[in-house]
Amino acid sequence: MTAPADILLVDDDADLLRLMTMRLTAAGYQVQAVASAEAALAHLAVKLPSLVITDVRLPGLDGLALFDELRASHPSLPVILLTAHGSIPDAVDATTRGAHAYLTKPYDAKELLARIQQALRVNAPGPAPFDGDGDWRREIISRSPRMAEVLAEARLVAATDASVLISGDSGTGKELLARALHRASPRAGKPFIAVNCGAIPEALLESELFGHVKGAFTGAQGHRQGLIPAAHGGTVFLDEIGDMPLALQVKLLRVLQERVVRPVGSNDAVAVDVRVLSATHRDLELAMSEGQFRPDLYYRLNVVRLALPALGERREDIALLAQHFLAALAARHHKRVKGFAPDALEALVTAPWPGNVRQLYNVVEQVCVLATAPLVPLAQVQRALQMPSAEVLNYQQAKQRFERDYLNRLLKLTSGHVAEAARLADRNRTEFYRLMQKHGLDPQLFRDDPQSALSDFGDSKRPGESGT
Incomplete structure (x- = not known):
């Protein structure tokens, strides 16, 4: 049975804090409530929750400053902002920098629960702890x-x-x-x-x-x-x-x-x-x-x-893997990218992954290399997901693959008779042998009767071929 998600609530309104705690606890979440950003940071130093919900206006360090601290130290930790109408522009700006969502007070309970479920579905604060060794x-x-x-x-x-x-x-x-x-x-x-x-x-x-x-x-x-x-x-x-x-x-x-x-x-x-x-x-x-x-x-x-299951059968791992790959690739490519915008992460989680984890790694590497901001935006992820496949070959690789597949098909069609395969390919036999050697192909492997290999060294020249 999956353990309930931990939610950290931050608000200096004691009545609102008590009401939200009751509602979220009734919804099956484990809730820790604190009255200031400073208390929230102290709590985070001991235990990382699954989600933070914070008011924007707090005494001392405000909710936006708390969000900036969280974004710097825990870029994949989802944050939902609660805001009064006067601070909506600040909250909108925070969502462009990675806040999962903002809700205006008085908030709608159903909308809050929906936002929490969405945030928990596409975000993961870190790898599951290892068991023992x-x-x-x-x-x-x-x-x-x-x-x-x-x-x-x-x-x-x-x-x-x-x-x-x-x-x-x-x-x-x-x-x-x-x-x-x-x-x-x-x-x-x-x-x-x-x-x-x-x-x-x-x-x-x-x-x-x-x-x-x-x-x-x-x-x-x-x-x-x-x-x-x-x-x-x-x-x-x-x-x-x-x-x-x-x-x-x-x-x-x-x-x-x-x-x-x-x-x-x-x-x-x-x-x-x-x-x-x-x-x-x-x-x-x-x-x-x-x-x-x-x-x-x-x-x-x-x-x-x-x-091993396909990546589409373990979607709860997609955000975790994407954040892990992004951190490693940012260090390798010397990029200052910290994470994904919430809608970008949602796009990754819901995308089909025919190439599985290898394709996810390639997509993350592409967006990391092209990143110009601390958070990868949705548009960049969408462009990367339009790649035709996880494997993009250069011209020489594609030519090599085509040659080998083409030779294989001809040898199967002719049961390994090189002279006939060369005729179909409109190439002389010497050149055809050179191509087979290049790709490590043995015509005898395509034959029902290995002894028939001798026929290729007999009188099976193409019409008009001199033999020199």
């Missing part, structure tokens, strides 16, 4: 009950040596969870090595994982230790395991079963002691049914499964 999950910023369930399971399994498969959409933070599992495990003092199986060309992946000896293949000028042996005693994280070629899946399964690695080109096996964590955004059950992923490897990897 919570440093293990320090990179995972969350208050979400969904994430709390995942982290509780992760904390339990971390103490074991069981293989863990982390599933979730791209950008949900699978590697962060893997690092947290490693930090919470008995292997924390040993290496953590992450390998993105989808980012390494297939021709190089075996050598990267297992290592190679001198002369194992063209260009192997010396011995190289693989990433799995390099993680000896620690943890290896195989990201996007669903993209691993079938031939390599067999060799990985042997490593998991026998706890030995055989470098490429070597006759000697090397003993390894590693814990394997893996992650994927693919549906591995579907991949198995289509013959693209080995069931025996799947069951080896999927001893325990942790499923």
Whole structure:
């Protein structure tokens, strides 16, 4: 059950303070009432509330000065101002500088409760306190009950040596969870090595994982230790395991079963002691049914499964993450931006996030870099949210991706027959081979019968091709 939100009331009118306390307590909130800004600051030094409601006109330090103090020290703490008609211009100015809202006296009780609910929905004063030795999950910023369930399971399994498969959409933070599992495990003092199986060309992946000896293949000028042996005693994280070629899946399964690695080109096996964590955004059950992923490897990897929710399923974390990212990025880019305007934060919380936390980070970085005021305005957030995707490629990256996808489609269409694929592409065979080598593509992987590879070295020239 979620604990009730803490509200700090600041007003020198004792009767109004008593009435508001009664109404908010009846609405289910925990209320602390004080009669001056000085008393409010003293209270804040001991405990940070979820929300501050303050009168603008106070004896001594007034409510606007209190708001400025709060904005400087706690930029994400929502503040609602209560104002008489004479101080409305000041209150309006404060809302442009980040006050969540202002209400005129005598205030409407229903409107006040609606404003409080809105402020609490889109604001969060800080990360949830860690439980005991919570440093293990320090990179995972969350208050979400969904994430709390995942982290509780992760904390339990971390103490074991069981293989863990982390599933979730791209950008949900699978590697962060893997690092947290490693930090919470008995292997924390040993290496953590992450390998993105989808980012390494297939021709190089075996050598990267297992290592190679001198002369194992063209260009192997010396011995190289693989990433799995390099993680000896620690943890290896195989990201996007669903993209691993079938031939390599067999060799990985042997490593998991026998706890030995055989470098490429070597006759000697090397003993390894590693814990394997893996992650994927693919549906591995579907991949198995289509013959693209080995069931025996799947069951080896999927001893325990942790499923990360999409950002849209943990919206209570969006404001918290946005403020956390903004603070870190402002320091990195030497910007004096302190937070988001209330309507800007509302736009972030209600936006769709197909790219999940990674997309949120990119949006926050964009608004931080372009910020010209202490608070990010709504218009700037709206411009950033109009980006077509979380991933914006430059021209060269887009060209590389198109080339690889195009070659893949042609080789699939022709079942790996290079001469036919080159003909369809209107390129000579030599150039087509050069393009395949550039992108690490092996035509034999696209064939039902590997022996048919010999046909490409026979008499399958294009009409009119000289062969020189």
